[in-house]
Amino acid sequence: MANLHGYLLLGAMLFGLGLVGFLARRNLIVIFLSAELMLQGVVLNLVGFGRFHRDLDGQAFAGFILVIAAVEAGLGLALAVLLLRRKGTPDVEAWRALRG
């Protein structure tokens, strides 16, 4: 099963797990970790397609996604620290007023 289907399925599972955590947990940091897990699923898809189609676009895009993830980690954590300083809790419920 270590073929393209296996890698795509694993990517989908990682994405699904990350999505569940993203939607169900309330701690900012855990939501953030779940987003990282979703990104891993997506990158796994890209690299798998690149491997089994024998071109390098998948790996190049995956590298850019890693850069984006690093940027997201830096800015997201800065925002998390800022929000925590304002409200004193990492709970997203404290920011319900932000919904449209």
Added chain:
Amino acid sequence: MRHALRWIVMAGVWSALAGTAWGAEAPVPPAESSSTILEAIAFYAMAAVALLSGLAILVSRNLVRNVVCLLAALGAVAGLYFLLAANLLGAIQLIVYAGGTLVLITFGVMLTSRPGSDRQLVRGWERIAGGVVCVTLFIGLCMVLLCTEWATVAASAEPTTVAAVGRALLTDYLVPFELASVLLLVMLIGAAYLVRRDGESGAEDDADRC
């Protein structure tokens, strides 16, 4: 629970190391050969570690434990990159992601963790709605990717793709490559601007320090 997590983390680290050794030894095994079984075993092991760590992130209530589980998941996925003959990407994953980003996240956890945690899950109807969304999306994804006949090419024979990826980054993807560096600079400045204390400007801060 604690022992199980320790084993998962150990397995993640070891799978990453094994994947590294694999990538160094036999980077691109031909599709139909005796190494296919080994490849399948490695794939299953690392997939299991990644999924278990993801599940542990989902259910664990301890933030530090969540981060360590993410470390195991990242290590396992890096091993999968090595299996996919993406040596450079696996190394970048281990160095930048598992080494750099995760340390950053650990700092974030240390800065934001408070004793006496609150409720961990969203409200009831939100939980149900989120579950419906996740299950629907996952089933849809699985149906699409299992029912489609993906056109695949036989695995290539070159031992490593590092040189080719580097060449692609500096020719075909030169503009996004440079934009990524600008993006990193913007992130550094933005993060430093965001977390400064209220009523404190950079010039005064420097003056104070001098």
